[in-house]
Amino acid sequence: MYRTFNCNDSSQIVKDLLIYRLPKETAPVIKHGTFSILKEGEKPSGFVVSDFLHERAFHFRESAEFDPGFDFHYGREIPTVISRRDYQIEAQAFLNSFPLLGVEKGVFSRIKQTPFRGDRAFDLFHLLENTYPHAFCYLISSAEFGTWIGATPELLMNQEGMVCKTVALAGTHGENEEHEWTPKELEEHAFVVDAIKETLDRNECVEIESDGPYVVQAGPVQHLKTDFKALLTKPNAWSIALDLHPTPAVCGTPRRNAIEAIASREMHDRELYTGFIGLFEEGNTNLFVNLRCAQLFRDKAFLYVGGGFTIDSIPDLEWEETEHKAETLMRVMKKIL
Numbered sequence: 359m360y361r362t363f364n365c366n367d368s369s370q371i372v373k374d375l376l377i378y379r380l381p382k383e384t385a386p387v388i389k390h391g392t393f394s395i396l397k398e399g400e401k402p403s404g405f406v407v408s409d410f411l412h413e414r415a416f417h418f419r420e421s422a423e424f425d426p427g428f429d430f431h432y433g434r435e436i437p438t439v440i441s442r443r444d445y446q447i448e449a450q451a452f453l454n455s456f457p458l459l460g461v462e463k464g465v466f467s468r469i470k471q472t473p474f475r476g477d478r479a480f481d482l483f484h485l486l487e488n489t490y491p492h493a494f495c496y497l498i499s500s501a502e503f504g505t506w507i508g509a510t511p512e513l514l515m516n517q518e519g520m521v522c523k524t525v526a527l528a529g530t531h532g533e534n535e536e537h538e539w540t541p542k543e544l545e546e547h548a549f550v551v552d553a554i555k556e557t558l559d560r561n562e563c564v565e566i567e568s569d570g571p572y573v574v575q576a577g578p579v580q581h582l583k584t585d586f587k588a589l590l591t592k593p594n595a596w597s598i599a600l601d602l603h604p605t606p607a608v609c610g611t612p613r614r615n616a617i618e619a620i621a622s623r624e625m626h627d628r629e630l631y632t633g634f635i636g637l638f639e640e641g642n643t644n645l646f647v648n649l650r651c652a653q654l655f656r657d658k659a660f661l662y663v664g665g666g667f668t669i670d671s672i673p674d675l676e677w678e679e680t681e682h683k684a685e686t687l688m689r690v691m692k693k694i695l
């Protein structure tokens with residue numbers, strides 16, 4: 359279930375909104391304009407946002423004049439939220455499907471609902487960008503997909519000239535967990551490292567270097583991270599981004615098998631969650647994986663959170679992990695309620 363983007367298209371609302379702040383930059387970029395569908399085979403130029411399986415992607419065109427009547431667009435369809443009990447049942451069934459479907463790692467996600475006033479989205483964005491200077495923070499609103507906000511720690515691809523960078527970010531502890539990283543967590547991470555290496559190789563990158571894994575703090579959680587750097591041999595950054603995505607950090611491995619397991623067991627449409635978002639320009643690209651994000655409605659927010667499963671995973675511990683990840687937005691939202 360990935361395809362429905364049901365939103366209002368109230369006639370007085372004519373403009374879409376784009377706000378983003380790149381990691382470590384101080385000033386956000388704010389634009390009014392229009393998000394429109396990126397046609398199949400079309401390369402974007404500028405801001406782009408894609409869903410999980412790149413079935414729908416949108417690029418942004420700025421309008422010269424500001425629309426004083428701007429209001430946020432809200433989705434019409436309420437996302438499916440599951441209880442802890444149902445999560446356990448579904449996550450166990452997801453895990454049980456691994457041998458049958460030939461899945462080695464799969465990422466299972468859920469949606470958490472919380473009260474929130476959608477019209478406080480600007481305040482939430484400003485708090486997020488102040489709280490998480492190393493994250494890519496954004497707020498987007500369009501009749502195409504409603505209103506989304508996020509502060510993601512995960513780079514999909516940075517490209518400057520012929521130098522391309524990406525990361526493997528997988529394996530999670532709560533901020534105060536001090537135990538060693540388990541073989542299961544190291545394995546989960548290694549799947550992502552291997553997939554990235556293969557992708558860079560396949561796309562004729564050279565001088566591929568990696569550094570990691572090491573531990574990084576991302577708000578309320580710690581992750582294992584490996585940095586990658588490589589040289590492109592031709593202007594194929596967009597193909598590389600599409601080939602990297604979705605990595606086993608948000609999907610699983612082998613990719614097709616994991617997609618099948620996710621499609622058969624997740625109760626909701628992922629929509630823009632675990633898609634990618636950011637700026638694409640051949641030679642100057644900054645794309646991020648859309649995590650630690652929420653879809654905002656008039657009086658509530660739906661937070662999308664997930665985690666990697668391997669055969670040894672325990673669903674209840676994975677639920678805890680999604681609770682920790684949800685805190686990235688929850689603890690900031692609480693300041694505005």
Ligand SMILES: C=C(O[C@@H]1C=C(C(=O)O)C=C[C@H]1O)C(=O)O
Nearest residue numbers: 527528529530607663664665666
């Ligand atoms: C899927 C999410 O995060 C991803 C999964 C991780 C994991 O399984 O350890 C860690 C970082 C992200 O790549 C999420 O935040 O929803």
